[in-house]
Amino acid sequence: MTVIVLSGPIGAGKSSLTSLLAEHLGTQAFYEGVDNNPILPLYYKDMAHYTFLLNTYLLNHRLAQINQAIRDHNSVSDRSIYEDALFFKMNVDSGIADPTEFKIYDSLLENMMEQAPGNPSKKPDLLIYIHVSLDTMLHRIQKRGRTFEQLSTDPGLKDYYARLLSYYEPWYEKYNASPKMMIDGDKYDFVADEDARKEVINTIDQKLTDLGNLN
Ligand SMILES: Nc1ncnc2c1ncn2[C@@H]1O[C@H](COP(=O)(O)OP(=O)(O)O)[C@@H](O)[C@H]1O
Numbered sequence: 001m002t003v004i005v006l007s008g009p010i011g012a013g014k015s016s017l018t019s020l021l022a023e024h025l026g027t028q029a030f031y032e033g034v035d036n037n038p039i040l041p042l043y044y045k046d047m048a049h050y051t052f053l054l055n056t057y058l059l060n061h062r063l064a065q066i067n068q069a070i071r072d073h074n075s076v077s078d079r080s081i082y083e084d085a086l087f088f089k090m091n092v093d094s095g096i097a098d099p100t101e102f103k104i105y106d107s108l109l110e111n112m113m114e115q116a117p118g119n120p121s122k123k124p125d126l127l128i129y130i131h132v133s134l135d136t137m138l139h140r141i142q143k144r145g146r147t148f149e150q151l152s153t154d155p156g157l158k159d160y161y162a163r164l165l166s167y168y169e170p171w172y173e174k175y176n177a178s179p180k181m182m183i184d185g186d187k188y189d190f191v192a193d194e195d196a197r198k199e200v201i202n203t204i205d206q207k208l209t210d211l212g213n214l215n
């Protein structure tokens with residue numbers, strides 16, 4: 001059984017690498033379902049109001065995927081459940097979200113993720129973090145073109161994205177729920193460059209082999 005989760009800032013390339021990896025490994029791919037998320041457009045209009053609801057919605061959605069991933073045995077997911085608290089905490093620190101709401105969310109997350117005797121672990125076998133610079137992040141957000149994420153829709157998002165990036169490095173350093181590895185998303189264009197794609201896939205294969213998860 002091999003459960004892999006991608007992580008990294010918005011536009012880093014998580015969904016793209018999820019598709020490539022799932023195809024390479026012949027496993028099930030799970031996506032966040034951004035287009036079906038009814039809260040996300042509201043969140044971008046009013047973060048103070050919608051941070052708690054969005055994160056509760058995402059917690060429910062991601063737990064359902066984790067349970068399915070456990071049933072399927074092998075899977076790749078395009079964002080880990082561990083990053084949501086990072087977004088929420090950042091909004092608390094910048095005075096956007098309510099600290100009490102964060103405490104309730106965080107304790108709910110902890111209870112949901114607790115491994116009860118007799119139940120399988122909800123932790124992944126490998127977390128892959130895609131590191132990108134702010135320039136790359138902004139370029140890819142623009143290239144993908146979701147209206148509510150564009151700086152042309154809300155110029156204040158540039159600060160939000162920069163702050164998000166500054167929360168990611170310490171988060172990755174501290175992450176210890178599973179083995180982890182980093183991919184340089186600035187250096188490797190695994191979408192258009194065949195050689196870069198091969199190099200990234202080989203690096204991940206090597207990590208899975210070292211972990212005993214690839215035969
Ligand atoms: N390594 C990469 N090099 C060049 N373009 C990329 C790379 N990864 C993703 N992209 C492009 O950037 C945009 C966002 O990628 P996506 O996989 O949706 O990111 P995420 O899931 O992390 O938000 C898409 O247009 C995609 O084609």
Ligand SMILES: Nc1ncnc2c1ncn2[C@H]1C[C@H](O)[C@@H](COP(=O)(O)O)O1
Nearest residue numbers: 009010011032034055083084087088149
């Ligand atoms: N926990 C979250 N809080 C706020 N916004 C979030 C959270 N998780 C995902 N998002 C947003 C960020 C993007 O606009 C979309 C999808 O993320 P992506 O990195 O493009 O897959 O949802």
